[in-house]
Amino acid sequence: MITETISFASVNVGDKLPGKEVPITSALIVGGALASRDFTSVHHDKKVAQANGLPDVFMNILTSNGLMGSYVTNWTGPDATVKKIALKLGAPNLPGFVMTLVGEIKAKDDSTGIVDIEVIGENNVWGMHMAGTVQVQLPQ
Amino acid sequence: MVKDKAAIVGIGNTEFSKNSGRSELQLTCEAVRAALDDAGLKPSDVDGMTTFTMDSTDEIELARAVGIGDITFYSRVPHGGGAATGLIHQAVMAIASGMCETVVCYRGLNGRSGHRFSEGVSGNIITADAMHWGWYMPSGLMTPASWVAMYTQRYMHLAGEDKVKEALFEVAYTTRQHGATNPAAMFYDHPFDRAEYDAQKKIVGPLKLYDCCLESDGASAVIITRADKARACKHGGVAIKGVGQSAAKNMESMTSFYRDEIAAIPSMDVAAKEAYKQSGLTPDDIDAAVIYDAFTPIVLWQLESWGFADPLKSADFVLEGGLRLDGRLPTNTHGGQLSEAYIHGVNGIVEATRLVRGTSKNQPDKEINHALVTSGVGVPTGGALLGKMD
Amino acid sequence: MTPEETKAFEEKIHAFVGRENGPPKRGNDDVNEAMIRHWAEVMGDELGTYTDAEYAAGTGKGGLIAPPAMLQAWSMEGYPMAENPAQDIQRQLHNVFDAHGFTGVLGTNTSTEFFRDLKPGDQVTAHCIIDTISEQKATGRGIGYFIETLTTYTDQNGEEVGKQVFRVLKFIPADSNDAADSSTEDDSPSVPTRITSPRGHDNSWWWKACDEGKILIQRCTSCQTLRHPPRPMCGECQSIEWDSIESTLDGEVYSFTTLHYPKIPGYQYPNTVGVIQLSEGTRLVANIVDIDYETIKIGMKVKGSVEQVDEKTMLPVFRPE
Known part of the structure; x- marks a missing residue:
């Protein structure tokens, strides 16, 4: 369990978060869809996904959003507060791919203690899956 | 010989953009009309045409759209950007041999909103030699940047990695400085510094984003006519002193990795020799240049081919400020294809003409009697020497 | 579509802009530990503030909270989406698109602001409006329109806890543009593989050996010169006779x-x-x-x-x- 929280003073613009590899499996795609209560067929039914032009089931945007959130809060620790998550989706995540997450601090607001972290998730087959920004308030 | 037989009398560009919102045919029509206006000629004065084999605009469609009448000469030059000064080459030969009098050379492309060259041969293979690309596609070596990078790595190994990297920055930086003060350039008003250059993403080691040219929508056209007719044109003429077209031994399109040494571009050596011989000029006579800059390192090698630096020594020339406006050879004063637009080098012919006319947005503070303009390299290539009319 | 048809279609879809998707929708479940744990397991959330009540009580959070990214999940429709989705205004809008060939749908952007952490027992209600519909766009997926919905989330006291802009693309799937050629036999496309070389008379022997695990080098049988890539004639002696050796x-x-x-x-x-x-x-x-x-x-x-x-x-x- 992660118990330390990163302090606002200890981070600087340009700092990079440790990269993380996320193996994309059917279990993650279907599990993420159900955890986010998204029963749209393309996220659990391969035949429907194929009818929509993709080789297999693909990750829903709520799971991508959740992975972006967990990537950042696992780094910040428990006493940080997420203020905003904004992401743009690119290529789909399919079973068998590996997504690599990287993050970099792009801005730091001394008055509010909020830092902007750019997060990019790229898969090894089709490239950019998601790119976005997580704003998180860190303790002083 | 072709020296002084023909002259450039009209030049025209469209605007350059990421999405022109119109057809390549229309872009080309607009550039041709601008070039005719610039020359003070009518469409019916045109009786010859040259373009790239790769160009999508059919000669007769263009003629019908612009109102050009009978045509007695048309030809196309292969190998993508390697064709740029090949258009001059074709036009001059046709005019000198009496096949026609006035040629329009054109190139129009939706290179950003349509087919993007950065994708290399991964998608629609646009050359007939699919089998040749088959030696490189399976390993993934299939983009122009990656082919150029392969030569670059070897060149750095022989010429000194640190110095060459500094020189690549200087090429990118100086070219962008020029683009930043050219209102027509896509990077107008957007200079960069070393920190911004270094911060760009790696495209293909050792090339970063700003070592690579733009992808643009737009068209450029040049009107070439017989020298004796040129004097009557609105801006007179810029004489074609010499023009070389060349492929060298043991060559492949972009992947000549099997020569004894690959840290040079022998095909441009051949073009330079030809053009100097035809014109009677030497490197000392050349006052400014437009050097094809799809990628920064290819500028270095061409400086060596054209005799401005010894083999493997062009980094010194560049680092001494040789490409700057006050340097020995002000180069790519429009911002080049790195910063103005990527119209396959034909916008470069337009700029070289301006340099001799004295009308560049970044006109160097000296008399430009002769200017060099080159075609894309790695492929069969060419180069032309332009100058004031006698 | 003709320009007139496009105009009529665009009038139809733009009539949806500004409309509420339906009455405010309260989540079927209040914020609860079980759904949080389920989420945290899948997403790899490792904070005790999400799953360990005793630990969470001792942190600055003062107790369990839900992962913020879960906000949208609380008011999702759930299983009926798969079989018989609610015919809300957004669905009706999508039906108009579907009827005009824009059958593809793709979530492209989501941007959520969080005004406070949610805790077990909180009740989330979503208020969603169709906010904007873009001009027609040519996208990598095909011709389409971006639809943006704006959802405000409130709690049991009617206070705003978050706000989300969600953008989807409704598009004409590229394949349906060449419907004549849509009868492909292979219904299980696989993960993309490398682009291989076309094979012809002058190179297929080389690639066939490669398939079998051998790298060959062409050799002129007249002057013994080795050459690669293969060519039909020897550049040294112009012989067309050749064999090959296997490279080490x-x-x-x-x-x-x-x-x-x-x-x-x-x-x-x-x-x-x-x-x-x-x-x-x-x-x-x-x-x-x-x-x-x-x-x-x-x-x-x-x-x-x-x-x-x-x-x-x-x-x-x-x-x-």
Whole structure:
């Protein structure tokens, strides 16, 4: 369990978060869809996904959003507060791919203690899956 | 010989953009009309045409759209950007041999909103030699940047990695400085510094984003006519002193990795020799240049081919400020294809003409009697020497 | 569609702009530990503030909270989406698109602001309006329109806890543009593989040997000159007679580069490719693997082997000796 929280003073613009590899499996795609209560067929039914032009089931945007959130809060620790998550989706995540997450601090607001972290998730087959920004308030 | 037989009398560009919102045919029509206006000629004065084999605009469609009448000469030059000064080459030969009098050379492309060259041969293979690309596609070596990078790595190994990297920055930086003060350039008003250059993403080691040219929508056209007719044109003429077209031994399109040494571009050596011989000029006579800059390192090698630096020594020339406006050879004063637009080098012919006319947005503070303009390299290539009319 | 039809269609869809998707929708479940745990397991959330009540009580949060990214999940419709989705205004809008061929749907952007952490027992109600519909766009997926919904989330006291802009693309799937050719037999497309060489008279023998694990070098039987890539005639003596020898794949790096962009489907990046000087004297372009590309040097000794690099492709690859 992660118990330390990163302090606002200890981070600087340009700092990079440790990269993380996320193996994309059917279990993650279907599990993420159900955890986010998204029963749209393309996220659990391969035949429907194929009818929509993709080789297999693909990750829903709520799971991508959740992975972006967990990537950042696992780094910040428990006493940080997420203020905003904004992401743009690119290529789909399919079973068998590996997504690599990287993050970099792009801005730091001394008055509010909020830092902007750019997060990019790229898969090894089709490239950019998601790119976005997580704003998180860190303790002083 | 072709020296002084023909002259450039009209030049025209469209605007350059990421999405022109119109057809390549229309872009080309607009550039041709601008070039005719610039020359003070009518469409019916045109009786010859040259373009790239790769160009999508059919000669007769263009003629019908612009109102050009009978045509007695048309030809196309292969190998993508390697064709740029090949258009001059074709036009001059046709005019000198009496096949026609006035040629329009054109190139129009939706290179950003349509087919993007950065994708290399991964998608629609646009050359007939699919089998040749088959030696490189399976390993993934299939983009122009990656082919150029392969030569670059070897060149750095022989010429000194640190110095060459500094020189690549200087090429990118100086070219962008020029683009930043050219209102027509896509990077107008957007200079960069070393920190911004270094911060760009790696495209293909050792090339970063700003070592690579733009992808643009737009068209450029040049009107070439017989020298004796040129004097009557609105801006007179810029004489074609010499023009070389060349492929060298043991060559492949972009992947000549099997020569004894690959840290040079022998095909441009051949073009330079030809053009100097035809014109009677030497490197000392050349006052400014437009050097094809799809990628920064290819500028270095061409400086060596054209005799401005010894083999493997062009980094010194560049680092001494040789490409700057006050340097020995002000180069790519429009911002080049790195910063103005990527119209396959034909916008470069337009700029070289301006340099001799004295009308560049970044006109160097000296008399430009002769200017060099080159075609894309790695492929069969060419180069032309332009100058004031006698 | 003709310009008139497009105009009529756009009038129809723009009539939806500004409308509420339906009455405010209260989540079927209040914020609760079980759904949070389920979420945290899948997303890899490792904070005790999400799953360990005792620990959470001692943190600045003062007790369990829900992962913020879950906000949208609380008021999702759930299982009926799969079989019989609610005919809300957004669905009706999508039906208009579907009827005009814009059957594809793709979530492209989501941007959520969080005004406070949610705790077990909180009740989330979503208030959603159709906010904007874009001009027609030509996208990588096909021609389509972006629809943006704006959802405000409130709690049991009617206070705003978050706000979300969600953008979807409704598009004409590229395939349906050439419907005449839509009867493909293979209904299970696989993960993309590498682009292979076209094979013809002058090169198929080489690639066939590669498929079988051998790298051959063409040899002129008249003057014994080796040549690669293969060509039908010897450039030295103009003979068209040739055979081949098998390379030992001993060599050194003559030059190399590492590709980062663009990323072509079927390849893994960064992707290092070398020009390998083989001990036989010819050169071969191939991948260099199992080495940090920053440490490769020209002149480095390498050894090759022919390997299966994906489901369909055999290729030579080189490793440092």
